[in-house]
Amino acid sequence: MSLRLYDTATRSVRDFVPREAGKVGVYLCGLTLQGPPHIGHLRSGVNYDVLRRWLTRSGYAVRFVRNLTDIDDKILVKSIERGEPFWAIAYANEVRLAADYRALNVLPPTYEPRATGHIPEMHELIRELIDRGHAYPAADGSGDVYFDVASDPAYGALSGQSPDAMQSADDAPDRAKRDPRDFALWKGVKPDEPADAYWPSPWGRGRPGWHIECSAMCRRYLGDEFDIHGGGLDLIFPHHENEIAQSRAAGLGFARYWVHHGLLSLAGVKMGKSVGNALGLEYVAELGVRPVEFRYYIVAAHYRSLIDYTEESLRESAVAYRRIEGFVRRAAERIGPGGLGDLPKGFVDAMDDDLNTSAALAVLHDVLRDGNTALGEGDDAALRSALTAVRAMLGILGVDPLDPVWVGEDQASDLRGVADALVALALEQRTQARARKDWAAADAVRDQLNQAGIVVEDTPHGPRWTIGEGN
Structure with a gap:
């Protein structure tokens, strides 16, 4: 080493x-x-x-x-x-x-x-x-x-x-x-x-x-x-x-x-509760960004660099990860998941150079491009080589889509979508009750959501809900 x-x-x-x-x-x-x-x-x-x-x-x-x-x-x-x-x-x-x-x-x-x-x-x-x-x-x-x-x-x-x-x-x-x-x-x-x-x-x-x-x-x-x-x-x-x-x-x-x-800032200010700009992982979920995509967002930057967080940059990173994920899943459907292959020398050199994950991901994208070409041309041997190398690199970074820890995340995402729709329906009923000054009905909806672990906060822009501890 x-x-x-x-x-x-x-x-x-x-x-x-x-x-x-x-x-x-x-x-x-x-x-x-x-x-x-x-x-x-x-x-x-x-x-x-x-x-x-x-x-x-x-x-x-x-x-x-x-x-x-x-x-x-x-x-x-x-x-x-x-x-x-x-x-x-x-x-x-x-x-x-x-x-x-x-x-x-x-x-x-x-x-x-x-x-x-x-x-x-x-x-x-x-x-x-x-x-x-x-x-x-x-x-x-x-x-x-x-x-x-x-x-x-x-x-x-x-x-x-x-x-x-x-x-x-x-x-x-x-x-x-x-x-x-x-x-x-x-x-x-x-x-x-x-x-x-x-x-x-x-x-x-x-x-x-x-x-x-x-x-x-x-x-x-x-x-x-x-x-x-x-x-x-x-x-x-x-x-x-x-x-x-x-x-x-x-x-x-x-x-x-x-x-x-390096630190993670928001609009150039260090994130922290003392300055009122702390965002939790539940906030990321509300944006429709999965934990694996947020992890990719973090590892895509060199560990010593400043990350100035914006929703736009997080969403762009999530889209980039989904392209990688799409290749891995399509390739696995064609030839099977395979194992973890050897790490490309460029990836190893980048990681040995002060954990330069940015340079390491550049190597991964080069292999990914070759893998997509092999997938399009039906070259299974080249595809298998690319898939196992890509998975090995993603495994080091903790974001391999086929890692058992992420299995079922798509289903969980679907369930979150259903939950979003149900909570939105309940909040609409609460809004209508408040509009007709039926405070008892509005409070009942809020209490039922709270018992289910949904915490409702009224803001100037309307009700906002998060998953909390409930009563």
């Missing part, structure tokens, strides 16, 4: 050399579970799923760890706003995320640890940092523990920033910090936060800071040093900068390669 990866730490494309022959350890920073996943979050899962598939196809045994942050400032804010337990909010969003990943054919990780399940490991790491002189308990009795940024001469190297130009860390007040840039490893109990969001510790009741979670879980599942640490570009600072600082300060080799994927 001659895989080359762009390493954020060195800002260069480096030959990938695993720490241990034949084995690769990968850690991906997963979702903070304060809200349901949006399609920007899902890009992360798809991109690193392709990396994992390529490592596996190249002969490596891959241990893939993707964590879940289920205790965090943002989750606690939601808990207070809604009057719900923080763990209930986190778990509900975890279930949604798992369903979306399954829908997109993202392979389950080897391990998917939750932060709340690893408090002892965090305590151990914090104690080591204090003993080494890289962390200190707050002197004001708050129970906070901070990492001493000034004790790390390499701090800022990952993000390329000078510590002198950095602003205060905003994850805790400056009241007891030696330096405003110091970040929280442990946060003491606070009277205005949920009473069940704390654990006993050597420094008093409290909860972990965001950054210590990942360092502790990396160590637990991948050891003191591992191969690849991944995440979005928005995590480089402060999250990954702080991870590498505290892990190296504890004497850990930690990640040997840092791989970051």
Whole structure:
């Protein structure tokens, strides 16, 4: 294997050399579970799923760890706003995320640890940092523990920033910090936060800071040093900068390669619930775009590129995938599905070149063109060669139409069409009831839809429905 990866730490494309022959350890920073996943979050899962598939196809045994942050400032804010337990909010969003990943054919990780399940490991790491002189308990009795940024001469190297130009860390007040840039490893109990969001510790009741979670879980599942640490570009600072600082300060080799994927924006603005532009996978379904087509949309772009989402670009990508799918199904009807053939050299070279899926798809389209020619000329030998090669390439990208995971999707699409028509009929009855001021009848229709798992939202442009949890 001659895989080359762009390493954020060195800002260069480096030959990938695993720490241990034949084995690769990968850690991906997963979702903070304060809200349901949006399609920007899902890009992360798809991109690193392709990396994992390529490592596996190249002969490596891959241990893939993707964590879940289920205790965090943002989750606690939601808990207070809604009057719900923080763990209930986190778990509900975890279930949604798992369903979306399954829908997109993202392979389950080897391990998917939750932060709340690893408090002892965090305590151990914090104690080591204090003993080494890289962390200190707050002197004001708050129970906070901070990492001493000034004790790390390499701090800022990952993000390329000078510590002198950095602003205060905003994850805790400056009241007891030696330096405003110091970040929280442990946060003491606070009277205005949920009473069940704390654990006993050597420094008093409290909860972990965001950054210590990942360092502790990396160590637990991948050891003191591992191969690849991944995440979005928005995590480089402060999250990954702080991870590498505290892990190296504890004497850990930690990640040997840092791989970051580009973001998904809407009209040039990063997608996120805080800015009100988060679109979920259910929104994609409402456009008539299947999960396999959305996955193709993601993998068609290089993982480090920015995707500026538009409905037009998504629909165009879906049409492009349907052309590929059409060839595969027509060819399979003629000569049978066959197996997965050898990968063309151009495809292998493109994937080895920093997972260049855009170039890899160009190779696929060349083979597809030859396959369509063979299909038209009745050349079954050439058709079989093209079909098995196309399916092998699509399999690496997770979008082979004949993969069992996608079987039945057409039927599901037909059923969704029937459901759309039935819901539309019910909503029309509700609209008519509202027009004649029969509020009881209108409410009855809405309640019946809700019991069936259909959530109706009245908007200035008319009623909008989504599949929700119902009552």
